[in-house]
Amino acid sequence: MKPNIQPGSRPLEWVKSSYSGNNGNCIEVAVLAGGGRALRDSKNLAGPMLTFSDAEFGAFVRSAVDGEFN
Template identity: 80%
Template sequence: MKPHTQPASAPLEWVKSSYSGDNGNCVEVAVLPGGGRALRDSKNPSGPVLTFSAAEFTAFVAGAVDGEFHQA
């Protein structure tokens, strides 16, 4: 993961899951040039953004699906 700065001339298109409610507690994702992904907190759209290469994001999603981040 690395910090991401997006030029004003090329804004990202942020989306959230269709499973998200209207409570504002969502993670939003945007596709980056080259196929990577950016993630941010919907409550703080001007706050920090995490970026992943395409391979890093694939590994992150696979880990989440496999329960790798589950805490007992």
């Protein structure tokens, strides 16, 4: 398995929420070198990732907190 690596930089440091259990149904987030965030499925570490600018990620988090995706 290869870690997700940003061009010209170190591997990403992925973080899983402390609210996540051990069932493997989690997403992980990493800070991108140029700003923004990346998300991936914790069950597929070498799989695809979604990337967001800082503004996009902020809007996503606010929408989640406000219950928009319930």
